[in-house]
Amino acid sequence: MDETRRWWEATAAYFQDETNISVGLDWGPGVPEGTLDILPPVKNRTVLELGCGGGQLGVGVAERGASQVVGVDFSRAQLGFAAELVADRGVPMALVEGDVTQAPVRSDWADIVVSAYVAQWVPDLTAMFSEAARILRPGGVFVCSLPHPFYGVFDPEDGSFRRSYHEPGALRFSEDGIDVEQVLHYRRISDIFEAVQAAGLDLERVAEPGDADPAAYEDQWDSKPELMAHVPRTLVFRASLPEG
Numbered sequence: 001m002d003e004t005r006r007w008w009e010a011t012a013a014y015f016q017d018e019t020n021i022s023v024g025l026d027w028g029p030g031v032p033e034g035t036l037d038i039l040p041p042v043k044n045r046t047v048l049e050l051g052c053g054g055g056q057l058g059v060g061v062a063e064r065g066a067s068q069v070v071g072v073d074f075s076r077a078q079l080g081f082a083a084e085l086v087a088d089r090g091v092p093m094a095l096v097e098g099d100v101t102q103a104p105v106r107s108d109w110a111d112i113v114v115s116a117y118v119a120q121w122v123p124d125l126t127a128m129f130s131e132a133a134r135i136l137r138p139g140g141v142f143v144c145s146l147p148h149p150f151y152g153v154f155d156p157e158d159g160s161f162r163r164s165y166h167e168p169g170a171l172r173f174s175e176d177g178i179d180v181e182q183v184l185h186y187r188r189i190s191d192i193f194e195a196v197q198a199a200g201l202d203l204e205r206v207a208e209p210g211d212a213d214p215a216a217y218e219d220q221w222d223s224k225p226e227l228m229a230h231v232p233r234t235l236v237f238r239a240s241l242p243e244g
């Protein structure tokens, strides 16, 4: 099994417990859709979530009237949490086990594709974005969030430099009690833009939410207020599949 998938199988229960993500339209910790207005109306739309995890975003979309939501994730443990949430809320969200670079969803199906904080685990960003493009209908919209490339330059614990922005690539992290390493992929803004273009999508908007006041971050999960007051933690973009 892919090591990132194994990492998620090993940590899903801890992740869900620790983050306690609320159900709704959020692009990351402290980044509610209401502050960005980047997602088109979902009512009566077909929506695919790439990397649905515990389903909190997809269920939030379904509760806003999407006609059908499909969540794809390769972690059975994560999908188990999502299944509980879907059953609890009684919303039209189907859950499918699969990789975001080869999603078992038919082409030309979705009006909207969303993905929140997944791309950093995916080695081939173009493959993931191309999958979004394949599944979108012409004119459809892809909204994706991921860690901001500037944020990864710094050690979140003390703000010292951790790596050079100019050298994209993977970093490996090991944690006590987990026998598989976490592998995170660091990119430049230009790499993300080029992957969007290579997928045949048109970039429409980029959002870099943040506030220069450290006090703004006090209540967020895993918040590093000093660092976050200097560089954005999250990048969100919207891209669309050209008509015809």
Ligand SMILES: C[S@@+](CC[C@H](N)C(=O)[O-])C[C@H]1O[C@@H](n2cnc3c(N)ncnc32)[C@H](O)[C@@H]1O
Pocket (backbone or CB within 6 Å): 004, 008, 021, 050, 051, 052, 053, 054, 055, 056, 057, 072, 073, 074, 075, 078, 098, 099, 100, 101, 115, 116, 117, 118, 121, 122
């Ligand atoms: C941080 S969670 C994000 C979950 C959800 N989007 C949210 O905001 O709560 C990342 C998810 O991406 C999934 N994931 C990572 N790489 C993947 C891949 N290549 N294919 C499918 N799922 C993947 C993991 O299993 C995990 O559930």
